[in-house]
Amino acid sequence: MLKNIRLGWKIGGGFVLVLTLTLIVGIVGWRGIESIVSRVDKADDVNTLVKLILQARTLETEYANTHSEETVKHLQQVLAQLKQQAQTTKDKFTDQYNRDEMDQVLARTQAYENAFNRFRSLEQQKTQTMESMRARARTALAATEAMSQRKSVELKTFQQANTAFIQRKLANANAAIALTQKLMEAKALRVAFIHEYTQREFQQWEDLNEEMLSRLRDLRSQFTTPENLQHLENIGRYYRQYREQVIELVRRGNGLTTIEKERAVRAFVEQAQEAMELMLALKQDQEQALQKALNDSESLMQDMLQKAESANAIAQGFLNVRRYEKEFINSGETDYLRQAQSMLGQVLASARDLSLRFEKAEDQQQAAQLIDALDKYQQELNAYVNRHNEQLIAEQSMLEAALAAQKVCQDARADQESKMRAEIQATLMLVFVGVILAILIGVLIAWLITRGITRPVAMGVTFAQRLAKGDLNVHLEVDQKDEIGSLAEALRQMAAQLRSVVENVRQNADALTSSSREVSATAQSISQAATEQAASVEETTSSVEELNASVQQNAENARVTDSMATRSATEAQQGGEAVSRTVNAMKQIAAKISLIEDIAYKTNLLSLNAAIEAARAGEHGKGFTVVAAEVRKLAENSRVTAQEINELATQSVSIAEQAGKLLEQMVPNIEKTADLVQEISAASDEQASGVSQINAAMAQLDQATQQNASAAEELAATSEELSGQAEQLLNTVAFFKLDMHTQARPPAKGQARLANKPPALPSGKAKTSSHQDLDSLGISDQDFERF
Amino acid sequence: MSESESVPENLHQYLTFFIGGERFALPILDVKEIIEVSALTRVPMTPNFIRGVINLRGNVVPVIDLSARLGRQASQINKRSCIVLVELEAEEETHALGMLVDEVNEILDILPGHIQPPPDFGTDIRTEFILNMGQVGDEFLILLNINKVLSIKELSELQALNPSMLETPTI
Numbered sequence: 001m002l003k004n005i006r007l008g009w010k011i012g013g014g015f016v017l018v019l020t021l022t023l024i025v026g027i028v029g030w031r032g033i034e035s036i037v038s039r040v041d042k043a044d045d046v047n048t049l050v051k052l053i054l055q056a057r058t059l060e061t062e063y064a065n066t067h068s069e070e071t072v073k074h075l076q077q078v079l080a081q082l083k084q085q086a087q088t089t090k091d092k093f094t095d096q097y098n099r100d101e102m103d104q105v106l107a108r109t110q111a112y113e114n115a116f117n118r119f120r121s122l123e124q125q126k127t128q129t130m131e132s133m134r135a136r137a138r139t140a141l142a143a144t145e146a147m148s149q150r151k152s153v154e155l156k157t158f159q160q161a162n163t164a165f166i167q168r169k170l171a172n173a174n175a176a177i178a179l180t181q182k183l184m185e186a187k188a189l190r191v192a193f194i195h196e197y198t199q200r201e202f203q204q205w206e207d208l209n210e211e212m213l214s215r216l217r218d219l220r221s222q223f224t225t226p227e228n229l230q231h232l233e234n235i236g237r238y239y240r241q242y243r244e245q246v247i248e249l250v251r252r253g254n255g256l257t258t259i260e261k262e263r264a265v266r267a268f269v270e271q272a273q274e275a276m277e278l279m280l281a282l283k284q285d286q287e288q289a290l291q292k293a294l295n296d297s298e299s300l301m302q303d304m305l306q307k308a309e310s311a312n313a314i315a316q317g318f319l320n321v322r323r324y325e326k327e328f329i330n331s332g333e334t335d336y337l338r339q340a341q342s343m344l345g346q347v348l349a350s351a352r353d354l355s356l357r358f359e360k361a362e363d364q365q366q367a368a369q370l371i372d373a374l375d376k377y378q379q380e381l382n383a384y385v386n387r388h389n390e391q392l393i394a395e396q397s398m399l400e401a402a403l404a405a406q407k408v409c410q411d412a413r414a415d416q417e418s419k420m421r422a423e424i425q426a427t428l429m430l431v432f433v434g435v436i437l438a439i440l441i442g443v444l445i446a447w448l449i450t451r452g453i454t455r456p457v458a459m460g461v462t463f464a465q466r467l468a469k470g471d472l473n474v475h476l477e478v479d480q481k482d483e484i485g486s487l488a489e490a491l492r493q494m495a496a497q498l499r500s501v502v503e504n505v506r507q508n509a510d511a512l513t514s515s516s517r518e519v520s521a522t523a524q525s526i527s528q529a530a531t532e533q534a535a536s537v538e539e540t541t542s543s544v545e546e547l548n549a550s551v552q553q554n555a556e557n558a559r560v561t562d563s564m565a566t567r568s569a570t571e572a573q574q575g576g577e578a579v580s581r582t583v584n585a586m587k588q589i590a591a592k593i594s595l596i597e598d599i600a601y602k603t604n605l606l607s608l609n610a611a612i613e614a615a616r617a618g619e620h621g622k623g624f625t626v627v628a629a630e631v632r633k634l635a636e637n638s639r640v641t642a643q644e645i646n647e648l649a650t651q652s653v654s655i656a657e658q659a660g661k662l663l664e665q666m667v668p669n670i671e672k673t674a675d676l677v678q679e680i681s682a683a684s685d686e687q688a689s690g691v692s693q694i695n696a697a698m699a700q701l702d703q704a705t706q707q708n709a710s711a712a713e714e715l716a717a718t719s720e721e722l723s724g725q726a727e728q729l730l731n732t733v734a735f736f737k738l739d740m741h742t743q744a745r746p747p748a749k750g751q752a753r754l755a756n757k758p759p760a761l762p763s764g765k766a767k768t769s770s771h772q773d774l775d776s777l778g779i780s781d782q783d784f785e786r787f
Numbered sequence: 788m789s790e791s792e793s794v795p796e797n798l799h800q801y802l803t804f805f806i807g808g809e810r811f812a813l814p815i816l817d818v819k820e821i822i823e824v825s826a827l828t829r830v831p832m833t834p835n836f837i838r839g840v841i842n843l844r845g846n847v848v849p850v851i852d853l854s855a856r857l858g859r860q861a862s863q864i865n866k867r868s869c870i871v872l873v874e875l876e877a878e879e880e881t882h883a884l885g886m887l888v889d890e891v892n893e894i895l896d897i898l899p900g901h902i903q904p905p906p907d908f909g910t911d912i913r914t915e916f917i918l919n920m921g922q923v924g925d926e927f928l929i930l931l932n933i934n935k936v937l938s939i940k941e942l943s944e945l946q947a948l949n950p951s952m953l954e955t956p957t958i
Contacts, residue, residue, distance in 0.1 A: 604893075609821050612821070615816060616816065632893065632894075
């Protein structure tokens with residue numbers, strides 16, 4: 001079957017098959033890559049989901065830190081994007097398992113969003129709680145600060161008051177001591193001037209006295225207690241008495257006796273003693289009072305200091321509570337919370353303790369307010385802690401949801417990747433198998449086609465080679481319908497034709513051999529005939545010379561005739577012109593005659609009118625009628641005559657015209673005659689030259705005839721040679737081997753061939769001569785035409 | 788007509804003329820004059836057989852194309868064409884009328900013995916126009932009845948037309 005398909009179809013079909021296989025492999029590869037691409041796309045989607053989840057987590061953390069609404073918005077956007085992405089990815093998936101996964105992601109995302117919303121609402125609540133807590137804290141802080149402020153102010157005022165009091169007491173005591181010292185000085189001075197009176201010392205003493213008295217006055221203004229005032233009154237009184245006695249003594253001075261003096265001295269010394277004692281008592285009293293005042297103020301101060309300290313400690317403690325609380329809020333560490341709570345408990349306890357210690361109602365009220373504020377603060381703090389704990393739970397659930405979603409996504413991604421890997425594997429396998437198959441089939445087809453082409457071609461080549469060696473008996477065993485088959489058929493036909501040609505050549509060469517002998521004989525006779533021909537050619541030459549003379553005479557006559565004809569033509573033309581002039585004259589005569597005819601008609605008209613008038617005139621017009629009739633007849637006659645002349649003129653015109661026409665026709669005829677005669681003259685000249693040429697030709701012919709005779713002899717010799725060459729040709733053709741079968745094929749002309757192979761020496765000259773011989777013999781033309 | 792009785796030989800004289808190659812004849816006393824064709828003034832809105840009017844010594848004379856009047860083609864004017872003036876009496880008035888003929892021939896004497904009545908049919912002319920048939924030699928001449936050819940009725944139409952003709956072109 002494959003043998004009978006055309007070569008182009010075979011090769012083309014093979015290529016188409018290989019291309020189809022390649023296409024199939026390509027399609028398989030393409031489909032595999034397509035599915036991988038879709039896998040990659042899905043994995044990418046899942047990655048996007050994970051990325052979005054992570055982004056959401058980041059935003060969530062950011063929100064936990066900043067609490068900005070913008071972050072919330074952003075997060076919501078991310079969540080919406082996430083959901084949409086999950087939905088899109090779900091739509092992309094075809095596997096129910098993956099779709100369920102995506103549903104889970106959606107559910108988790110929803111849970112995450114809910115948890116976040118709860119987290120956010122809790123955050124808001126927390127913020128609110130914190131706000132109120134802060135307000136409470138501020139109130140409590142204000143209360144503690146107010147209290148401590150108050151306490152410190154109280155302390156300060158007390159301290160100031162106490163200092164003034166003590167200073168006063170101290171001044172009193174100092175004044176009393178100074179008084180005592182002045183008294184001592186005064187005593188010393190007095191002793192001095194008593195014993196040895198000098199005006200200067202007395203004056204000093206007086207000054208001291210004045211000073212002392214002024215001091216006493218000053219002291220009186222300072223003292224408040226009536227007891228002390230009495231003391232001062234007494235001191236003053238005693239001292240004045242003392243002074244007066246001293247002055248009395250001094251005034252009397254030397255007039256007194258020693259006893260009197262002593263008496264007087266004793267008296268004022270007693271007075272002085274008295275004052276001194278009083279003064280010492282005052283001094284002591286003052287010192288005692290000072291001591292007491294000092295003691296009292298110290299204990300009071302202690303108490304106050306303690307309270308102020310407690311208040312300060314409360315304020316400090318509460319500040320610490322706030323600090324811890326802030327730390328807790330900021331860090332979320334429960335240690336801080338515990339510290340804050342314990343500190344708050346301590347603060348509360350100390351506040352309660354302090355309130356118990358307060359005696360003043362004002363203070364107590366303030367303390368109660370503080371406690372209340374602290375209580376409320378504690379409540380708020382607890383509420384905040386609860387919110388915080390709840391938020392932690394929400395965050396936990398949020399985290400779980402996010403982690404779960406992330407995990408699902410990661411699972412899905414891993415799933416996608418594993419599927420993708422499996423698909424890549426499968427595609428690779430398919431492509432590999434396809435390529436191997438394509439290569440195998442391609443190689444098979446290539447082998448088949450190549451074998452189908454090369455084998456018969458090789459057979460054909462062997463056939464042709466054997467043919468070239470002269471073996472015409474070979475057979476070509478190729479039976480195919482394709483181009484190679486037809487090539488083989490052509491080769492076979494060529495071999496067959498070659499066989500018949502060779503056979504014919506052999507036959508003809510045989511015939512040639514015999515014919516060439518005949519040619520030889522014929523050539524001899526030709527030679528003889530040529531000699532005869534030469535003689536007759538000489539006779540012809542002399543005749544031609546005679547002919548030449550007569551032709552030249554003819555040419556002379558023709559020239560004379562030519563000049564005569566030319567003259568006749570000119571004369572005929574002149575005749576024609578004369579005739580045309582005659583015609584014109586005739587026509588003018590005719591026109592004139594028609595005028596005469598018109599005159600005759602008019603005359604006739606007049607005569608008719610006259611006749612009519614005459615008829616109308618009746619009898620009187622009778623003679624006139626006759627005249628009119630005569631005139632009319634005359635007119636008629638002249639008219640008739642004119643008409644006749646007219647007719648004659650017209651006839652003459654036509655005759656003259658005919659003559660003119662004839663003459664005109666004659667002129668070209670004569671001219672033509674002249675031309676013809678000229679031609680004859682020229683032809684005669686040509687004849688003359690032609691005859692002389694013939695003459696020359698005859699001479700040549702004579703020569704040629706002589707040559708012919710010698711050539712015929714040569715021909716005879718050549719035909720001898722030809723027969724020898726025909727034999728050689730036979731030998732040459734014997735190179736081709738023909739078997740008996742093929743010899744039997746040509747019709748009834750088989751002849752025994754020479755078996756030996758003499759060397760073939762075909763020379764160009766021999767070939768041409770043999771051709772000439774063949775042509776001259778006319779033997780082989782038909783045979784050649786058959787091929 | 789009264790003259791014709793007093794001069795009987797004149798009754799036998801006839802004027803012959805050609806119309807469209809045929810010879811017709813008129814009694815000579817009906818003819819007033821033969822004139823050559825001079826300037827013909829065409830009158831619009833007239834029947835085709837009225838060729839127009841001519842100035843005859845200062846008088847307006849209508850010209851009738853006899854060929855057209857006798858139901859043939861209008862005649863072509865050549866140098867032999869003539870106008871034969873005739874007089875007609877109608878309603879106590881004498882009218883001069885011109886008849887356009889191709890050529891006048893001669894005056895012939897036709898004896899009453901050679902006059903035949905008109906045939907019933909066989910000619911392409913309305914027989915009412917034929918007064919008689921006159922024999923001259925071998926051939927017969929048609930003697931036209933001029934009163935029929937130019938009938939009173941048609942003359943009156945002509946008369947009626949004349950004033951309107953004068954006015955029509957101006958309108």
